[in-house]
Amino acid sequence: MSIQDIFISPLEAGLTSWVEAFSKAKIASDIKTIKVKKTDELVFWLHMNADRQEWLTNAISLILQKYKNAKIVVLANAPNQAEALHAMSLGVVAYAHAYSPANMLTEIKTVISHGGVWMGQDLLKRLIEVSTNLAGNHAEQVNQHLSMLTAREKQVAVEAAKGLSNKEIARILTITERTVKAHLSSTFERLGAKDRLHLALMLNKKT
Amino acid sequence: MSIQDIFISPLEAGLTSWVEAFSKAKIASDIKTIKVKKTDELVFWLHMNADRQEWLTNAISLILQKYKNAKIVVLANAPNQAEALHAMSLGVVAYAHAYSPANMLTEIKTVISHGGVWMGQDLLKRLIEVSTNLAGNHAEQVNQHLSMLTAREKQVAVEAAKGLSNKEIARILTITERTVKAHLSSTFERLGAKDRLHLALMLNKKT
């Protein structure tokens, strides 16, 4: 079993750095025209033009559908984060500049063939920033709010913030509706919330 | 210039798979005790216990401060996404299970020494999901909801979703409270929301 590189590019000959890096690669302009041994380990290098957004999406899903274990690299003429994110969300394992030098291409291949992911420093950074800011930071704020409540109040509060009625909360916690109200009242006071809607906003807000 | 692996673990001998993978590695329990040639390319393997959250944070920043170009890998006894995100946001380039077999450890090393990033499939997926959701997807979803409403209903809906009462909305839109109710009722029906709290969740939720 060997590794087969396949370039998909509108250019007939591919770029020189590609040829330099992988002399035995196949070059095609359309996915459907290529023929490969199913047993080969496949690496697809998709050359991306700015005006082929839709093509990229289709190409990726087509490849992954046909060759389950194929690795896909996107080489963009004009790399941008949004596109990178989109591509990687579809299953691409590397995203780089189309004019990357040959030695970088071989490094990328080394990385992905060992199960790694390759992307620009800034992209990774951005990815993590977004995640931690909007997922982590928020969680911390919510936790800070919840930490001001007693254990029971917390339970009631999170259910109320989901949109459940007092009656529903009472049922799932096996207490009286009256008790739910009591917990909520003290919750409102502790958190400074006007009512359950404000509570919900405090516990769900994305800032 | 050679590559020097350094294991930091509370265990005196390290795990067998580590020793197997990198026989020439140094093993220490504290970062301060190790001595390395500045010229070496350094790979730190931090062994993470569930109860050393704080230690990890400190260790990472200490290492990166002292050895600018060092690569850091975190090996977690009990891997979890939150911790992985946190670690990678601090500059870690790989996050894996502490009991990963020796061959996986060598693959990780290959990947990171070529500039790649190594993390579990599900973590990467999650990372991208979160990013795409919170960056663009969410706004689109909200707009899709709002597009199902008439101009007036939209105005009422967004105010209601902020937590304003019918009376308040009536005042700022200069209409009767009764009219606000009418717009809200049809809004609920159009969007399939039970009440204003669910409406608020639809327009504020981060999923």
Added chain:
DNA sequence: CTAAATATTGGCCTACAGGCCAATATTTTT
């Protein structure tokens, strides 16, 4: 061991929310 905080529930009362039926004027679509 006592004082303080929590968990539970009751009754009562007011305000607000939201549904139902109905009507009119304006705007948009066909």
Added chain:
DNA sequence: AAAAATATTGGCCTGTAGGCCAATATTTAG
């Protein structure tokens, strides 16, 4: 021009929410 969708408002009625006063059992903290 006729039909359909929108914008406004009324009255009425029911249910839920949340505040106020009050009491008891349990847990926790000093």
